Amino acid sequence: MARKPPRASMHPSAVADPTAAAGAGSLVGPEARLGEGVRLAPYAVVDARCRVGEGTIIGTHAVVHRDVVLGAGCVLGSHVVVHPGTTVGDGVVVGDHAVLGKPPRLRAGSASAREGIAPLVIDDGASVGAGSVVAAGARIGRGTIVGDQAFVRERAIVGAGGVVGRGSTVDCDVTVGDRVSIQTDVYLTARSTVEDDVFLGPGVLTTNDDRMGRAPLGPDGEPEPSGIELRGATIRRGARVGGRATLVPGVEIGADAFVAAGAVVTRDVPPATRVIGVPARPAGEVPAADRLRD
Numbered sequence: 168m169a170r171k172p173p174r175a176s177m178h179p180s181a182v183a184d185p186t187a188a189a190g191a192g193s194l195v196g197p198e199a200r201l202g203e204g205v206r207l208a209p210y211a212v213v214d215a216r217c218r219v220g221e222g223t224i225i226g227t228h229a230v231v232h233r234d235v236v237l238g239a240g241c242v243l244g245s246h247v248v249v250h251p252g253t254t255v256g257d258g259v260v261v262g263d264h265a266v267l268g269k270p271p272r273l274r275a276g277s278a279s280a281r282e283g284i285a286p287l288v289i290d291d292g293a294s295v296g297a298g299s300v301v302a303a304g305a306r307i308g309r310g311t312i313v314g315d316q317a318f319v320r321e322r323a324i325v326g327a328g329g330v331v332g333r334g335s336t337v338d339c340d341v342t343v344g345d346r347v348s349i350q351t352d353v354y355l356t357a358r359s360t361v362e363d364d365v366f367l368g369p370g371v372l373t374t375n376d377d378r379m380g381r382a383p384l385g386p387d388g389e390p391e392p393s394g395i396e397l398r399g400a401t402i403r404r405g406a407r408v409g410g411r412a413t414l415v416p417g418v419e420i421g422a423d424a425f426v427a428a429g430a431v432v433t434r435d436v437p438p439a440t441r442v443i444g445v446p447a448r449p450a451g452e453v454p455a456a457d458r459l460r461d
C-alpha cells in the first residue's frame with residue numbers, strides 16, 4: 168500500500184505569510200518567518216529565527232540553518248546548505264549542492280587565523296554556482312558570479328560585478344576589487360590583493376610561501392611556524408595576466424600591465440609593461456589604446 172508523503176512541519180512560533188507554501192516533509196523552525204509567496208520544496212529545512220524574503224524559492228533537501236537572512240526573490244537549488252547567520256541579499260541565485268557560510272576547519276599550526284570569523288554576506292543579485300563552497304567571513308559583492316565548484320575562503324572579499332570562474336579558489340584574506348574577471352581554475356593565494364578591472368586568465372597561479380611550509384629554526388633550534396612569512400600577490404588596477412602564468416610570492420603586477428600566457432613572474436612588473444617568458448622579461452609597453460581609461 169502506498170504511504171502518504173509526510174506533511175510539512177511548522178513550529179508553532181514560526182510565522183508564514185498565507186501565500187507561502189511548504190512541500191511534503193519540509194521543516195520550519197521556531198520563530199522563522201516566511202514572506203509572501205515563499206516556496207519550500209519537499210524536505211527543505213528552514214531553521215530557527217531565519218527570515219525568508221518574499222518570492223524566494225528553496226530547493227528540495229536544502230538546509231537553511233538558524234539565524235540566516237535570505238532576501239526577496241532568491242532561488243536556492245536542491246541540497247544547498249546555508250550555515251548559521253549567513254546574510255543573502257535580494258535576487259541571489261544559488262546552484263545545487265552549494266555550501267554557503269561554511270566554518271573553516273584548519274589543520275593544527277595553520278597560519279590562517281581562526282578567531283572572530285563573521286558570518287558570510289552575499290550582496291544583491293550575486294550568484295553562486297553548483298557545488299561551490301563560500302566560507303564564513305567572506306563577502307561576495309553585488310551582481311558577482313561565482314562559477315560552479317569554486318571555493319571562496321574565510322575573510323575573502325570579492326567586489327561587485329565580477330566573475331570567479333569555474334573551479335577557482337580565492338583563498339583566505341584575499342581582497343578582490345570590482346569588475347574583476349577571474350577565469351577558470353585560477354588560484355589566488357592567501358593575502359593577495361587584486362584591484363578593480365583586473366583580468367586573470369585561466370589557470371593563473373599565485374603563490375605566497377618561498378619556504379614551502381618549512382618553518383625557520385628558532386634560537387632553541389626548533390622550527391618556529393610563526394617565522395614563516397606569507398607574501399601574496401598584488402595585482403594593480405586593470406592589469407591582465409595570461410593563462411597558466413605563475414607569480415612567485417610577493418610580486419606586484421603594475422596597473423595596466425600585461426603578463427603573457429605561461430610566464431613565470433619573479434620580479435615586480437612596472438605599470439603598463441608587457442612581460443613574457445620564463446622568467447618573465449619586459450617586452451615593450453602596453454599600447455595606450457589597451458589601457459583602462461579613467
Ligand SMILES: CC(C)(COP(=O)(O)OP(=O)(O)OC[C@H]1O[C@@H](n2cnc3c(N)ncnc32)[C@H](O)[C@@H]1OP(=O)(O)O)[C@@H](O)C(=O)NCCC(=O)NCCS
Nearest residue numbers: 350367368369408409410411426427428429430443444445
Ligand atoms: C603574448 C601574446 C599576446 C603573443 O604576443 P605576440 O606579440 O603576438 O607574439 P608573437 O606571436 O608575434 O610571437 C613573438 C615571439 O614571442 C614568442 N611568444 C609568443 N607568445 C609567447 C608566450 N606567451 N610565451 C613565450 N613566448 C611567446 C613567439 O614564439 C615568438 O618567438 P619567435 O620570434 O622566436 O618565433 C600571447 O602569447 C599571449 O600570451 N596571449 C594571452 C592569451 C591569454 O592567456 N588569454 C587569456 C584569456 S583566454
